Amino acid sequence: MSDLKKIPVTVITGFLGSGKTTLIRHLMAHPQGRRLAVLVNEFGTTGVDGAILKSCADENCPVEGIVELANGCICCTVADEFIPAIEQLLALPAPPDHILVETSGLALPKPLLKAFDWPPTRSGVPVEGGSALADAEAVPAGRFAPDPAAVDAQRAADGSLDHETPLSEVFEDQIACADLVLLTKADLVGAADLDRARAAVRAEAPRPIPVLSVVDGAVDARVILGLEAAAEDDLAARPSHHDGLADHHHDDFASMTVTLGEVDDPKALEAAIERLAREQDVLRVKGYVAVAGKPMRMLLQAVGPRLRSQYDEPWGARPRVTELVVIAEHDRLDEPAIRAVLGA
Secondary structure, eight states, rough: SSSSOOEEEEEEEEETTSSSSHHHHHHHHHOOOOOOEEEOOSSSSSSSHHHHHHHHHHHBBBBGGEEEEEOOOOOIIIIIIIIHHHHHHTTSSSSSSEEEEETTTTTTHHHHHHHTTTHHHTTTEEEEEEEEEEETTHHHTTSSSSHHHHHHHHHOOOOTSSSHHHHHOOOOOHHOOOSEEEEEEGGSSSHHHHHHHHHHHHHHHHSSOEEEESSSOOOOOOHHHHHOOGGOOOGSSSOOOOTOOOOOOOEEEEEEEEEEEEBHHHHHHHHHHHHHHHHHHHEEEEEEEBTTTTTTTEEEEEEEEEEEEEEEOOOTTTTTOOEEEEEEGGGGGHHHHHHHHHTT
């Protein structure tokens, strides 16, 4: 990679369903004169986030500038997949002015930042900064474990249980590595909950960082893309639960893909997905639904019991198949029970 022209990178992290793809779509539509490229990571085999971004690509961020890695956590595949993907973007006929890296909701950002300190990337693609998205409704509610009250009770009763739950660790690592935190979906909460969310974020931040509230990803690109934090030079100030470990795995989480035919009653499907959150502790469901009699495909995304759906584009010549990615903590992913609830 040549150092004649450095192309800055912004890493965007955030918990499952925090609004990363919505933010990037907004940046694509309002790039403030920059030509963008996007590297998007999925957890699960169905590339929902990448497809959403490609559907709104334009000259500011063309389809060929959107690269997907759909083989799990980006921070576990740095050498084999991440660096070749960056090289692919830099080899475009019209190279980007700025690269956005959207990590999966389960990714730990620090190993990714370390990759930018490697000679193959450092000379050409410095990390300008990192932004973490946090759900303004979920953070003050403490939704970083299936049952936070039960975990707290166990910890109080047994002094040896001083470790955080896996979900808490993901949240804390993302905040610790961030140069900016966006509290998303701020329109769903009142001022008191926003204050509690800000306090929760600042309690985990190892240094003072800006915390902004955002609705529908609407934030000035100059705020996100102008941090100039040189994050790969500042790793010591970004503590992680995994510092000192030679490697890490995301065995705490697992995903499965559920394939269905056409759905006669989408409301019944939505109710079934809400059941999965309540009864099976499912964290996230996302995918496309083929609704009988509808020429448009339905994009469905759920975070816990909170669900959103919309018809996004015609099926065209594509097979009319419903395909959903389901993500849960590893020990809570009961595939037969989930398939039974969804009628698969």
